[in-house]
Amino acid sequence: MLTVSASVLFVEAAIGMIANFVWEQTRESPPLPYNALMVVAVPFLAAAGAVLGALVTVGVIMPLLAAAAWLGRTFSGREVWWWVPAVMATATAPPVLAGAILSEAGLLAAFGGWLTVTTVLAIPALVARRLLLPNRPPLSGRTMSGRIALYGTLAAVTASALAGVALYAGIGYEPPRLDAG
Numbered sequence: 001m002l003t004v005s006a007s008v009l010f011v012e013a014a015i016g017m018i019a020n021f022v023w024e025q026t027r028e029s030p031p032l033p034y035n036a037l038m039v040v041a042v043p044f045l046a047a048a049g050a051v052l053g054a055l056v057t058v059g060v061i062m063p064l065l066a067a068a069a070w071l072g073r074t075f076s077g078r079e080v081w082w083w084v085p086a087v088m089a090t091a092t093a094p095p096v097l098a099g100a101i102l103s104e105a106g107l108l109a110a111f112g113g114w115l116t117v118t119t120v121l122a123i124p125a126l127v128a129r130r131l132l133l134p135n136r137p138p139l140s141g142r143t144m145s146g147r148i149a150l151y152g153t154l155a156a157v158t159a160s161a162l163a164g165v166a167l168y169a170g171i172g173y174e175p176p177r178l179d180a181g
Contacts, residue, residue: 001057001062001128001131001132002054002057002058002062003141003144003145004124004127004128004131004141004144004145004148005053005057005061005062005124005125005127005128006050006053006054006057006124007145007148007149007152008123008124008127008128008148008152009053009056009057009120009124010049010050010053010152011148011152011155011156012120012123012124013049013053014152014156015155015156015159018156018159018160018163019159019163021163022163022166022167025167026167056121057124057128060121061121061124061125061128062128064084064087064088064091064121064125065084065125065128065129065132067087067091068083068084068086068087068088068125068129069083069129069132071083071087079133081126081129084122084125084126084129085118085122085126088118088121088122088125089114089118089122092114092117092118092121093114095117096110096113096114096117097110097114099113100113127144127148130144131144
């Protein structure tokens with residue numbers, strides 16, 4: 001489960017990097033160009049990301065997944081999938097609200113942050129939940145990792161293609177305003 005959840009988090013990070021690249025391209029001043037030091041640092045950043053993904057899986061996703069299973073058995077008599085996003089949404093609300101208050105973010109920004117954090121945590125939990133279901137045929141970690149690699153690559157390619165279409169169409173780009181004064 002650790003490998004599966006961390007792999008899904010890695011795919012989400014890759015899609016987030018694509019979204020960040022598109023967002024940077026829509027800004028008025030482009031970001032700094034990449035240099036050789038950045039290329040050398042990528043493997044170390046990936047290793048740090050893997051460690052962070054494992055820590056998030058063990059410290060956040062697995063306990064909340066266990067809580068969702070317990071709540072499902074307690075209140076509905078069986079484990080149902082929708083307890084996972086409900087528990088994630090409930091658990092992420094206080095820290096995101098505290099962060100929004102401390103950073104003086106607006107209501108819309110706080111809601112967007114809460115929705116993002118809930119989604120980022122719920123997706124790996126739902127994928128890892130598949131390994132815990134008792135009435136399904138067992139899947140090996142290798143099979144699940146293969147599926148994550150295949151579907152994750154498909155998701156990243158789709159996100160890249162949609163990002164390219166959006167940039168080509170000018171979606172999100174605000175041309176500079178010329179003052180008439």
